[in-house]
Amino acid sequence: MNPHERLMAFLEGRKEDADRLPVWCSTRTFTLDGMKIFDAYWPKAHKDPETMARLAAGVYELTGNENMSVPFDMTLEAEALGAPCEYFEGKIKWISVKRFIATDIYEMDIPEDPSEFAKRGRIPVCIEAIRILKKKYGGKVPVTGIVTCPLTSVGGYLIDPAEFHKYMIKEPERIHRIYETLNPYYAAVANAFKEAGADVIVFTEEGASLDNISPKHFDQFVKPHLTELIGMVKPPRVLHICGSLISRGLEVITSMIDCGAEAITIEERTPMSEARKIADEHRAGYVIGGNVDPYNVIHNSSIDAIRSRVKKVVADGVDMVSPGCDYWIETSTEHIREFVNAAIEYGTPPRWKKEED
Amino acid sequence: MAENVLKRLKEAVLNYDVEGAVAVAKEVIETGFDPLIAIEQGLGEGLSIVGAKFEAEEIFLPELMIAAQAMKESLATLEPALAKGKSRKVLGKVIIGTVEGDIHDIGKSIVATMLTVNGFEVHDLGCDTPTSKFVEKAKEVKPDIIGMSALLTTTMVKMAEVINALKKVGLRGQVKVIVGGAPVSAAWAEEIEADAYAEDAMACVDVAKKLLSK
Numbered sequence: 001m002n003p004h005e006r007l008m009a010f011l012e013g014r015k016e017d018a019d020r021l022p023v024w025c026s027t028r029t030f031t032l033d034g035m036k037i038f039d040a041y042w043p044k045a046h047k048d049p050e051t052m053a054r055l056a057a058g059v060y061e062l063t064g065n066e067n068m069s070v071p072f073d074m075t076l077e078a079e080a081l082g083a084p085c086e087y088f089e090g091k092i093k094w095i096s097v098k099r100f101i102a103t104d105i106y107e108m109d110i111p112e113d114p115s116e117f118a119k120r121g122r123i124p125v126c127i128e129a130i131r132i133l134k135k136k137y138g139g140k141v142p143v144t145g146i147v148t149c150p151l152t153s154v155g156g157y158l159i160d161p162a163e164f165h166k167y168m169i170k171e172p173e174r175i176h177r178i179y180e181t182l183n184p185y186y187a188a189v190a191n192a193f194k195e196a197g198a199d200v201i202v203f204t205e206e207g208a209s210l211d212n213i214s215p216k217h218f219d220q221f222v223k224p225h226l227t228e229l230i231g232m233v234k235p236p237r238v239l240h241i242c243g244s245l246i247s248r249g250l251e252v253i254t255s256m257i258d259c260g261a262e263a264i265t266i267e268e269r270t271p272m273s274e275a276r277k278i279a280d281e282h283r284a285g286y287v288i289g290g291n292v293d294p295y296n297v298i299h300n301s302s303i304d305a306i307r308s309r310v311k312k313v314v315a316d317g318v319d320m321v322s323p324g325c326d327y328w329i330e331t332s333t334e335h336i337r338e339f340v341n342a343a344i345e346y347g348t349p350p351r352w353k354k355e356e357d
Numbered sequence: 358m359a360e361n362v363l364k365r366l367k368e369a370v371l372n373y374d375v376e377g378a379v380a381v382a383k384e385v386i387e388t389g390f391d392p393l394i395a396i397e398q399g400l401g402e403g404l405s406i407v408g409a410k411f412e413a414e415e416i417f418l419p420e421l422m423i424a425a426q427a428m429k430e431s432l433a434t435l436e437p438a439l440a441k442g443k444s445r446k447v448l449g450k451v452i453i454g455t456v457e458g459d460i461h462d463i464g465k466s467i468v469a470t471m472l473t474v475n476g477f478e479v480h481d482l483g484c485d486t487p488t489s490k491f492v493e494k495a496k497e498v499k500p501d502i503i504g505m506s507a508l509l510t511t512t513m514v515k516m517a518e519v520i521n522a523l524k525k526v527g528l529r530g531q532v533k534v535i536v537g538g539a540p541v542s543a544a545w546a547e548e549i550e551a552d553a554y555a556e557d558a559m560a561c562v563d564v565a566k567k568l569l570s571k
């Protein structure tokens with residue numbers, strides 16, 4: 001099985017067919033090593049499709065990580081709605097918004113036709129980069145398109161988060177209005193990625209973890225609207241939320257599963273064994289990815305520690321081994337390679353085949 | 358009546374009812390009730406419960422932010438009515454801001470709010486705060502503590518700039534400096550000669566209390 005066939009087996013409900021667990025990055029793929037070796041530095045790699053493709057594929061080329069994904073940050077959709085972005089020419093820095101431009105949906109720059117939206121900002125760059133990647137790697141290594149969902153995108157980059165969070169209590173209809181208005185536009189981005197050849201769309205909604213909002217607000221705002229958004233895009237789809245998803249008797253894992261994606265991916269602050277248990281009780285065998293700490297473990301620990309962490313995550317019931325978020329930018333190629341190798345070693349054969357033996 | 362006002366002020370905060378809290382605050386003024394008691398035993402009690410609930414993850418950001426607004430707006434009504442020479446008891450005065458070039462505001466706002474609900478008088482300078490603004494505000498309010506947040510490795514250096522500026526105007530010895538934010542660490546705090554590093558909002562409250570008890 002090649003990496004594409006293997007990941008698709010997991011995302012198409014036939015994980016029993018797989019020879020081993022996939023090892024991929026369910027969020028964004030870039031490293032400083034990749035920038036140097038493939039001459040694909042930020043900010044050029046955000047703006048030029050060829051450079052973006054080289055950087056996205058770099059992690060696979062250098063380490064064997066089994067996917068490549070674009071874009072490299074979370075401001076893509078917000079910028080297309082009018083958020084002024086700073087690219088830090090000459091430096092390697094994450095794109096940052098210069099100021100918050102809106103307090104409500106009416107103050108955002110929204111085109112009439114959702115299909116027009118995919119022509120804005122850096123979205124066409126991502127679409128073209130996906131085409132380039134698909135042409136070169138199609139059917140061999142999966143290509144991932146990432147969509148940052150409305151709550152995170154708007155509440156992080158368009159509206160001042162301190163004010164945005166108050167609306168959840170003071171003016172809930174404002175939050176509903178934002179999601180309802182924007183969903184067709186964000187779906188248009190996902191569908192444009194798919195048309196260009198993306199094998200999987202990962203929806204990220206980082207702002208919806210228990211670090212920020214209650215499970216009650218998750219079910220009131222996030223669940224119905226993400227269900228609608230995910231429903232507008234053809235499978236396979238993955239929902240990723242960073243941050244804590246299980247805490248002190250509270251959890252949003254079941255609600256995440258209910259949003260309708262084929263899989264969810266989680267980060268290291270959500271314990272895999274607990275997520276596995278909750279998921280199995282809700283929907284037995286539901287596909288979960290994650291959740292090795294990209295900074296403290298993969299970047300900053302010894303090879304032995306990386307290996308033992310991967311072993312533990314596999315034993316705890318992960319389906320698709322992944323860092324909890326993007327590989328930390330400074331992580332050495334060697335560390336990612338060891339992470340990938342450990343996942344291949346401990347993920348072969350998958351646990352359901354072991355159980356049969 | 359007195360008990361009623363205190364109870365209603367506390368409940369307005371606990372119900373995240375900004376308008377309700379302000380209405381009770383106005384009633385306090387109109388009826389001649391002691392605003393200091395209203396602040397300390399009504400508002401204050403409500404807020405300390407909110408703080409404890411946030412710490413226990415019983416409530417989350419939206420609730421915390423609204424409670425903070427309820428307090429801020431009722432204080433705006435109550436404080437001007439305090440008798441001369443009287444002021445609400447505060448653990449200490451804090452100036453807080455995200456440093457220049459950095460618009461990451463939410464983490465800093467949580468810290469500011471948790472300091473406030475735990476009894477500090479907080480002057481929040483917001484985000485993208487120029488070094489000169491930290492210094493001017495320090496001259497004006499004579500804080501016990503200056504808190505700085507940075508979420509980017511490239512803006513962390515501004516923390517050192519603020520500390521140096523405080524030294525230049527001779528204020529460094531009079532304030533404690535706490536730094537925090539994702540890329541910030543205890544080692545960084547030491548390097549730039551800050552007094553302390555705080556990992557999150559609760560840690561910052563503890564650190565602030567410790568620094569002032571020294």
